[in-house]
Amino acid sequence: MNTETNELVLDNIDVTFSGRSYDRSEDVHALSKINLTIKQNDFIVALGASGCGKTTLLNVIAGFLRPTEGSLYFQKRQGRTKTKVATRQEIVKPSPDRGVVFQKHALLPWFNVIENVEFALKLQGVDRIKRREIAEEKIVLMGLEEFQTHKIYELSGGMQQRVGIARALASDPAILLMDEPLGALDALTRETVQEIILKGWEKTRKMVFFITHSVEEALFMATRLIIMSPRPGRITHEFKLDFSKQFLKGVSARKIKSQAKFIAKREKILDIIHSDAT
Ligand SMILES: Nc1ncnc2c1ncn2[C@@H]1O[C@H](COP(=O)(O)OP(=O)(O)OP(=O)(O)O)[C@@H](O)[C@H]1O
Ligand SMILES: [Mg+2]
Numbered sequence: 001m002n003t004e005t006n007e008l009v010l011d012n013i014d015v016t017f018s019g020r021s022y023d024r025s026e027d028v029h030a031l032s033k034i035n036l037t038i039k040q041n042d043f044i045v046a047l048g049a050s051g052c053g054k055t056t057l058l059n060v061i062a063g064f065l066r067p068t069e070g071s072l073y074f075q076k077r078q079g080r081t082k083t084k085v086a087t088r089q090e091i092v093k094p095s096p097d098r099g100v101v102f103q104k105h106a107l108l109p110w111f112n113v114i115e116n117v118e119f120a121l122k123l124q125g126v127d128r129i130k131r132r133e134i135a136e137e138k139i140v141l142m143g144l145e146e147f148q149t150h151k152i153y154e155l156s157g158g159m160q161q162r163v164g165i166a167r168a169l170a171s172d173p174a175i176l177l178m179d180e181p182l183g184a185l186d187a188l189t190r191e192t193v194q195e196i197i198l199k200g201w202e203k204t205r206k207m208v209f210f211i212t213h214s215v216e217e218a219l220f221m222a223t224r225l226i227i228m229s230p231r232p233g234r235i236t237h238e239f240k241l242d243f244s245k246q247f248l249k250g251v252s253a254r255k256i257k258s259q260a261k262f263i264a265k266r267e268k269i270l271d272i273i274h275s276d277a278t
Contacts, residue, residue, distance in 0.1 A: 009037050161182065
C-alpha cells in the first residue's frame with residue numbers, strides 16, 4: 001500500500017518586478033502573500049482578470065522565477081496518518097518533477113508525435129526501449145494511439161495540445177502545470193479535450209495547477225478553484241468543487257453544465273470576478 005503523499009507548499013510568496021530592471025519607473029507588485037498547499041489529488045484551477053498574476057504564479061511553481069519573498073517547497077508525507085513529513089525540498093529551479101504545458105504547444109515540428117513525447121526522456125538518458133514504452137503509455141492516455149507517427153503539422157490544435165500533455169506526463173512529474181492549455185481551441189474541441197484531461201487525471205492522480213479564463217471550464221475541471229484579484233495579485237476566494245467527480249462517475253458533461261447548481265455557481269463566480277475588476 002502506498003503510504004506516501006506529495007504536497008507542494010507556497011508559503012507567503014511575494015513577487016515584485018523591479019521597474020528599474022525593465023526600464024520602467026514603476027515596480028509591479030505581481031503577487032502578494034500567496035499561501036497555498038497543493039495536495040495529492042488536487043486539481044487546482046486559477047481564475048482571475050488579465051494581469052492578476054496567474055502566469056507569474058505558475059512560473060514561480062515551475063521554478064522559472066524566484067519569488068521576491070517567501071518560499072516554496074515540495075514535501076512528502078509518510079505513515080498511516082500522513083502527519084509525518086518525510087522529505088522536504090525547496091523549489092529553486094525547474095525540474096522534471098514539475099511538467100509544464102503552455103497555451104501554444106512547444107512541440108518540435110520536425111519530429112512525429114512519439115518522438116516529441118520521448119524527447120525529454122532522451123535528454124534525461126532513459127534508454128530507447130524504456131522511453132518508447134513510457135511514451136506509448138502516455139499517448140494512449142491522451143487517446144492519440146492512431147497518430148503516433150504523424151507529424152505535428154498533420155494534427156488539429158486539440159491533438160497538438162494533447163501531445164503537449166503526453167510529453168509533460170512522460171517525465172512522470174509530481175505536478176502538472178498548465179497555462180490556458182485550451183485557450184486557442186474552438187468550443188467543441190475544447191470540451192472534448194477537457195474530458196480527456198479529466199480521464200487522464202483520474203488514472204494518474206497527479207497534482208494539477210491549471211489556468212483558464214473560462215468560468216465554465218474552471219467549474220467543470222477543478223476540485224479546488226482559486227480566484228485571484230489584481231494589483232497586487234492575490235488569492236481572494238477558494239471553492240471546493242465536485243462537478244469533475246460527477247463526470248468521472250459517468251454523468252455527461254452537458255448534463256453537469258446545465259444543472260441549476262452549476263449555473264448558480266457560475267453566476268456567483270462571475271459576480272466575484274466582475275466586482276474585483278471594478
Ligand atoms: N517579466 C515581467 N516583467 C515585468 N512585469 C511583469 C513580468 N511578467 C509579468 N509582469 C506583470 O505582472 C503582472 C501579472 O502578470 P501575469 O502575466 O502573471 O498575469 P496573468 O494573470 O497571467 O494575465 P493573463 O490572464 O493576461 O495571462 C502584470 O501586471 C504584468 O504586466
Ligand atoms: Mg497569463
